[in-house]
Amino acid sequence: MSHSPHSNTAHVILGLLDGRPRTGYEIKQTVDTSTRFFWAASYGQIYPELRRLRDAGLVESERDDTGGRKRSVHRLTPAGREALRAWLAEPAAATEYRDEKLLKLFFSASAVEDVTAGTAVLRAHAEEHAETAARLRELEPKLIAAGNPYQLAVLRYGIRQNDAGARHCEEAVRAIENPGAEESA
Amino acid sequence: MSHSPHSNTAHVILGLLDGRPRTGYEIKQTVDTSTRFFWAASYGQIYPELRRLRDAGLVESERDDTGGRKRSVHRLTPAGREALRAWLAEPAAATEYRDEKLLKLFFSASAVEDVTAGTAVLRAHAEEHAETAARLRELEPKLIAAGNPYQLAVLRYGIRQNDAGARHCEEAVRAIENPGAEESA
DNA sequence: TACGACATGTAACCAGTTACATGATTTA
DNA sequence: TAAATCATGTAACTGGTTACATGTCGTA
Secondary structure (H helix, E strand, O other), X not given: OOOOOOOHHHHHHHHHXXXXXXXXXXXXXXXXXXXXXXXXXXXXXXXXXXXXXXXXXXXXXXXXXXXXXXXXXXXXXXXXHHHHHHHHHOOOOOOOOOOHHHHHHHOHHHHOOOOHHHHHHHHHHHHHHHHHHHHHHHHHHHHHHHOXXXXXXXXXXXXXXXXXXXXXXXXXXXXXXXXXXXXXO | OOOOOOOHHHHHHHXXXXXXXXXXXXXXXXXXXXXXXXXXXXXXXXXXXXXXHHHOOOEEEEEEOOOOOOEEEEEEOHHHHHHHHHHHHOOOOOOOOOOHHXXXXXXXXXXXXXXXXXXXXXXXXXXXXXXXXXXXXXXXXXXXXXXXXXXXXXXXXXXXXXXXXXXXXXXXXXXXXXXXXXXXX
16 A cells, blocks of 8 residues: 655655756746646745755756856666665556635535526536637647557647547536426436 | 635635534534535544634534543534634635646656657546546535525535536547647637 | 544645757758 | 846745544444
8 A cells, every 4th residue: 555655746746857857947937737626736846845855855946057048958877767666666646626616606506696607607617618728728739649549649639638528518508598308318 | 816814725614603602623524525626624634624613603512422432522612603604704825736637747848758648637627527526426416405505516526526627538539639620600 | 532524734745837048060 | 127037945934744641332
């Protein structure tokens, strides 16, 4: 059962550095345009974590002050690569979701006199799903070109889930606005 | 922009107490069989939060020691009902997902010599989705009978997302195991 | 009589966000 | 010359989990 002694933020960093060496700033940029829709990371995590990874010997950092800007480029050590592979081989913990919109929707029957509150939440939910799906679709061609089937699988997973989510919310609005069609398979 | 001064755990409690008065223990049981798949809560949150809600005048607690067991039954005050409605009327924050399985899948190309690691993660993901969907399906008849279209919408949303997730993972396994069919729409 | 469910709570910890502080370089 | 971007970091806070501590009641 013993799982990796490193946080998932550490694994994001190790995974990205396995691609190529990067600065902390570049790690943040890359996260924001790739893993962000299922795993975000802030500077407040990245920099301290890089420090810990360095102390643990999993990354090494090279100072690169050419041009006057002081920056540290981090790269994986063999131990870091090993830690990444070990983590990949372990089973993942069961996913815990926390979705505030679902929470609101779940209790929307309590909105008594304000009957539109529930459908408003649903419409907002539909729109958020549609926007996310659109944003992810823009990334698709680049990933197809890159030829990484895993990253492509993740992206398409996101696209499908959001498409399905948007459709479902629209249907639910219709179902709530005209009750009576209350059965189905 | 100003949002509710209460945590989402507080809203879960308020929402459940709007149904009927409950003990902290009952709140936990109900969460575990209803909101849990998109919003969990532990005793370590529930009891301190009940205390805060009582101090804020949103719930009142009645001691009920009949039978020797000491228990507190909590009920919404008018102010509590008002706080619940106010929260429902506000737009929800954008949903932030954290999915460790997607993270692992995303970096599975780094598993080099262990080519089965990626598909193993996918199969585990498919299975988790299928189990969740099955568990949610069991709850459906009860909710249909209860006649709350919002709770039903949430449940069906969960069922669909998990069905779609399971299907997607199975397809992705096939796609990775026999490459060459690498194009599509 | 032991075990499982009922019942309440606290303390230590962990992961993550936000706001702050600082400063150089590039570009409009 | 002002604004955006590159670049690094810390401190305070928030939300949540886990483990612990305690005790009753019903039932197999």
